[in-house]
Amino acid sequence: MRFNDAIPGALFLVIGIFAFVHAGGFTRFPGVPYGPDLFPRIIAVMMGGGGLMLVVSGLRGAGRAPWITLADWAREPRSYALFFSVVGAVLFYIFLSGALGFLLCGALMLTALLMITRGAGTIISSAAIAVVVTIVIHLVFAEMLRVPLPFGVIERWLV
Amino acid sequence: METLLAAFELVFRWEILGVILAACVFGIFAGAMPGISATVAVALLVPITFFMEPVAALAAIATAVAMAIFAGDLPGALLRIPGMPASAAYAEEAHEMTLKGKGGTVLMVALLCSVLGGLVGTAALAFSAPLLAEFALEFQYYEYFWLACIGLSTAALVAASNPVKGMISLSIGLLLATVGLDLISGQPRFTFGTLSLMEGIHFIPVMIGIFAVAEVLRALIHPPRADARMARVQKIDFGEAFRTIWRYKGNLGRGSVVGTLIGALPGAGSDIAAWVSYGYARKRSKTPEKFGTGHPEGIVAASASNNAATSSTWVPSLVFGIPGDSVTAIVIGVLFLKGLEPGPNVFIENAPLVYSIFVSFFIANLFLIPVGYVAIRLASQLLKVSNEVLMPIILIFTMVGAFAINNSMMGVAIALIAGIGSFFMQENDYPVAPLILGMVIGTLLEKNFMQAMIAQQGDLTAFFSRPIAATLGVITILIWAAPVISAIRRRRQRRAALSNNSTKAPGEAVE
Numbered sequence: 167m168r169f170n171d172a173i174p175g176a177l178f179l180v181i182g183i184f185a186f187v188h189a190g191g192f193t194r195f196p197g198v199p200y201g202p203d204l205f206p207r208i209i210a211v212m213m214g215g216g217g218l219m220l221v222v223s224g225l226r227g228a229g230r231a232p233w234i235t236l237a238d239w240a241r242e243p244r245s246y247a248l249f250f251s252v253v254g255a256v257l258f259y260i261f262l263s264g265a266l267g268f269l270l271c272g273a274l275m276l277t278a279l280l281m282i283t284r285g286a287g288t289i290i291s292s293a294a295i296a297v298v299v300t301i302v303i304h305l306v307f308a309e310m311l312r313v314p315l316p317f318g319v320i321e322r323w324l325v
Numbered sequence: 326m327e328t329l330l331a332a333f334e335l336v337f338r339w340e341i342l343g344v345i346l347a348a349c350v351f352g353i354f355a356g357a358m359p360g361i362s363a364t365v366a367v368a369l370l371v372p373i374t375f376f377m378e379p380v381a382a383l384a385a386i387a388t389a390v391a392m393a394i395f396a397g398d399l400p401g402a403l404l405r406i407p408g409m410p411a412s413a414a415y416a417e418e419a420h421e422m423t424l425k426g427k428g429g430t431v432l433m434v435a436l437l438c439s440v441l442g443g444l445v446g447t448a449a450l451a452f453s454a455p456l457l458a459e460f461a462l463e464f465q466y467y468e469y470f471w472l473a474c475i476g477l478s479t480a481a482l483v484a485a486s487n488p489v490k491g492m493i494s495l496s497i498g499l500l501l502a503t504v505g506l507d508l509i510s511g512q513p514r515f516t517f518g519t520l521s522l523m524e525g526i527h528f529i530p531v532m533i534g535i536f537a538v539a540e541v542l543r544a545l546i547h548p549p550r551a552d553a554r555m556a557r558v559q560k561i562d563f564g565e566a567f568r569t570i571w572r573y574k575g576n577l578g579r580g581s582v583v584g585t586l587i588g589a590l591p592g593a594g595s596d597i598a599a600w601v602s603y604g605y606a607r608k609r610s611k612t613p614e615k616f617g618t619g620h621p622e623g624i625v626a627a628s629a630s631n632n633a634a635t636s637s638t639w640v641p642s643l644v645f646g647i648p649g650d651s652v653t654a655i656v657i658g659v660l661f662l663k664g665l666e667p668g669p670n671v672f673i674e675n676a677p678l679v680y681s682i683f684v685s686f687f688i689a690n691l692f693l694i695p696v697g698y699v700a701i702r703l704a705s706q707l708l709k710v711s712n713e714v715l716m717p718i719i720l721i722f723t724m725v726g727a728f729a730i731n732n733s734m735m736g737v738a739i740a741l742i743a744g745i746g747s748f749f750m751q752e753n754d755y756p757v758a759p760l761i762l763g764m765v766i767g768t769l770l771e772k773n774f775m776q777a778m779i780a781q782q783g784d785l786t787a788f789f790s791r792p793i794a795a796t797l798g799v800i801t802i803l804i805w806a807a808p809v810i811s812a813i814r815r816r817r818q819r820r821a822a823l824s825n826n827s828t829k830a831p832g833e834a835v836e
Contacts, residue, residue: 168753178493185500188515195510198775199783202507202514205771206500213496216489223489237752239546248545252720256538256741259724260734268725276721283545283713299718303725311376313729 168235175220182214251282267318268308272300332680335380336688344381345388345688349696352389356396357700357707358715359406360544363393363595363635364651368536369719371529371655372726379663379678384685386659387639390652391689394595394635395439395697398628399704402432403559410596411631414603414623421619428559429701433566434621435628436697438577441570442629443690445581446588446636451683453589454672457644461669466777467788469645469668471797473770476591476647478804481759488808490755498763499770501526508768509775521735528658528764530727530736531743535757536651537723538744541716543751548712561701573625576606580626581633588634591641594650595631602630636686643667643679646769651758654765661765 186207194201224231239245255275263271276296281289307313335341348370355366366389374382397409401416402423422431464472477495485491504515505525516522570577583605584598606626607616616623638649639656646667648654660667665675672679700707727740747757781787789795 167749171753174753178496182496185515192507192512192514193510195512197779198509199778200775202510202512205767205774206503206514209496209499209503212492213500216493216496219489220493245546249542252538252542252545253741253745255717255720256724256737259721260737260741264734272721276717279717279720280714283717295714295718299721303722306373307725307729311373311729313725314732315725315728 167237167240168231170224170231170233171220172224173233175217175224178217179214179221180217182210182212182217186210186214247282251279255279263316263318265318266316267321268315269300269304269320270318271316272303273297276300328676328680329684331677332684335677335681336384336684341381341384341685342688344377344385345685345692346696348385348388349392349689349692352392353396353696353700354707355389356393356408357399357704358710358712359400359404359408360540360712360716361393361719362409362536362540363390363397363411364655365536365540366390366393367652367655368533369722369726371532371659372729374659375529375662375730379660379665380681380685382659382663383656383678383682384689386652386656387682387686388689388692390635391439391443391632391686392693392696394631395436395628395693396700398432398435398439399700400708402428402435403704403708411594411599413596414599415627418617418619418621418624421617422621422624423559425619426559427562427565427619429561430559430566430569431621431624432559432701432704433561433563433698434569435624436694436701437566437570438580438625438629439632439697440690440693441577442581442584443632443636443693444687445629446585446633447683447686447690449585449589449633450636450639450686451680454640454644454679454683457640458669458672461644462673464645464669464793465791466773466780467791467794468797470770470773470777470788471794471801472645472647473766473773474801475797475804476641476645476649477759477762477766477770478801479591479593480762481756482804482808485756485759487754490753491759494750494755494757495759495763498760498765499767501531501760502764502767503771508772509779521733526739526764527730527736528761529662529730530739531764532655532658532761533723533727534740534743535747535761537719538740539747539751539757541720541723542744542748544712545716569621570625573622576609576622576626577629579605579609580629583626584630584633585637587630588637588649589640591647591649593634594638594652595634598634599627599631603627632690639682643671643682644669646766648762648765651761654758654762658765 189203189206189210192201192203255278259271259275273296276299277293280292280295284292304315308315351370352366355361355369356363367386370385370389374385377385394409394411397407397412398419399408401407401412402419405416405420407413407416419431419435422428481491481495482488504522506512506523507514513523580602583602584595587593587598587601588595603623603626606623607613610616610622612620638653642648642653642657646657648657657667665671665678723740724737727736728734730736750757777787789798
């Protein structure tokens with residue numbers, strides 16, 4: 167999905183202006199010739215200036231690019247389904263792993279995602295892959311590397 | 326010599342050799358998958374290296390990259406889809422040889438040339454880095470400030486196809502680096518009153534998002550168009566492989582040297598090295614017309630070249646702390662995490678550690694021969710692993726990795742946001758390497774500037790008062806001026822072309 171350069175350009179221009187103004191509120195430290203606002207402001211000028219150049223080049227000329235160009239993938243509904251299922255899987259994990267624990271949450275998420283990428287008919291093999299992968303990751307991160315992965319239903323039962 | 330022995334002692338332990346072997350297998354697998362580049366492989370490896378001692382962590386990264394660069398040749402030769410940008414230069418040529426039934430042999434040639442090129446690059450790294458470090462000991466804030474500027478500017482302006490987009494990508498990274506408590510004044514910046522932003526945004530979840538999460542989205546949405554069932558096991562003719570390398574030994578040497586030199590430049594890595602060496606081999610060839618029809622001459626040069634560049638690209642990173650590409654930017658971030666500030670001092674304070682990196686590169690290149698041979702034999706099975714299974718598994722791995730750095734879900738959320746952002750940036754031709762470079766070097770750049778200015782009481786001319794600093798400063802300004810000058814020149818040419826047309830037009834009307 168390609169945007170006309172003017173759209174992200176305007177976004178970067180706004181972020182640049184905001185960062186520049188916001189940095190003005192950083193208090194100076196006595197004895198330091200340049201305050202903590204100097205670098206953020208230089209960066210804000212770089213970003214805003216770049217954004218402005220993109221706005222100008224995006225709007226100018228007879229051969230102006232359309233606001234949004236859809237690439238081949240963006241014409242297919244399946245692409246959106248894949249995109250949002252990946253994003254949804256991560257959000258599901260962020261919000262529910264605390265309650266469900268890593269093993270259950272990870273296995274559920276992975277089963278669902280594999281069924282979306284491979285087709286709904288693969289439920290048994292997808293669930294099998296998901297369970298094996300979740301257990302391997304649990305062994306590597308929680309047991310070997312001692313990462314405190316979210317503790318939940320199955321973990322409580324195992325201990 | 327003593328340091329070298331100490332380095333050998335550090336590396337020749339069962340744990341480290343085991344880590345190197347595991348990284349070999351992982352690197353080969355990752356490199357052979359068209360969705361996973363060397364950078365993605367490193368991004369996936371970092372959360373695990375986070376828990377290792379420094380020698381093991383650096384050995385694992387160095388090994389995985391060296392393997393992945395070779396393994397990119399496997400799908401390049403067998404399916405004509407390069408597994409890595411570094412293999413793209415000769416994927417077609419190698420595929421033509423596969424069609425002639427010489428796929429196994431050409432991969433063996435590529436493997437041996439990769440090993441030899443890698444060894445040349447490692448030797449160059451081991452000899453030049455300590456010498457350069459001795460020279461760099463004289464450097465102060467001023468020189469480091471300019472070096473950081475050169476590193477960032479080449480990545481944003483020279484290496485990117487659109488300098489404006491490169492500059493914006495860099496400014497996003499720099500801005501993210503300023504979030505948190507300011508090092509000099511202790512002031513919170515861009516924290517908006519949230520406690521969790523006080524310690525700043527950690528670069529590892531951002532990096533995992535930018536490279537790995539975005540790659541999962543890209544690989545699922547734009548699947549590479551090739552039929553893995555087409556990959557058949559190919560016979561390896563060892564005699565022919567050795568004869569080919571011997572016949573083109575000049576190309577092997579030139580490719581290795583060119584790769585080493587290009588790798589050592591900031592902003593240029595193994596993919597540029599492969600293209601340049603392939604082009605140069607064709608130019609020097611007695612039979613340039615055979616290139617593109619399944620002729621091994623260019624493959625010898627380019628596959629040696631990309632592996633040589635993989636080692637030498639560590640030179641600017643280790644000596645000056647200025648990474649040349651995104652992989653070494655991640656390496657620098659890992660060094661900081663281990664409490665080691667890269668730069669000439671690390672060669673004095675931690676010489677055995679630095680030498681152990683050279684030793685691991687050396688061992689990795691030797692391990693490449695057996696592991697690579699097995700990979701060639703198993704290539705047709707390896708390529709059958711489908712993205713539909715692999716990508717969801719990578720996704721859950723990235724989530725656990727992003728969580729493990731601070732044991733917080735904040736990391737997973739940052740990785741997701743960075744991944745979506747990076748996906749849209751890449752769709753719109755924004756390079757993402759400058760972003761990660763900016764995030765890693767940004768703090769260093771500001772710290773050097775501020776410390777220099779405190780020492781000089783705000784006198785900016787100090788940045789030009791020492792000869793080396795002045796030279797580096799002039800180079801930086803030239804890099805900044807180059808895109809402006811070329812834009813003005815382009816506009817003049819266009820105007821000249823337009824006025825030529827308008828003077829011609831009435832004449833044509835008369836005719």
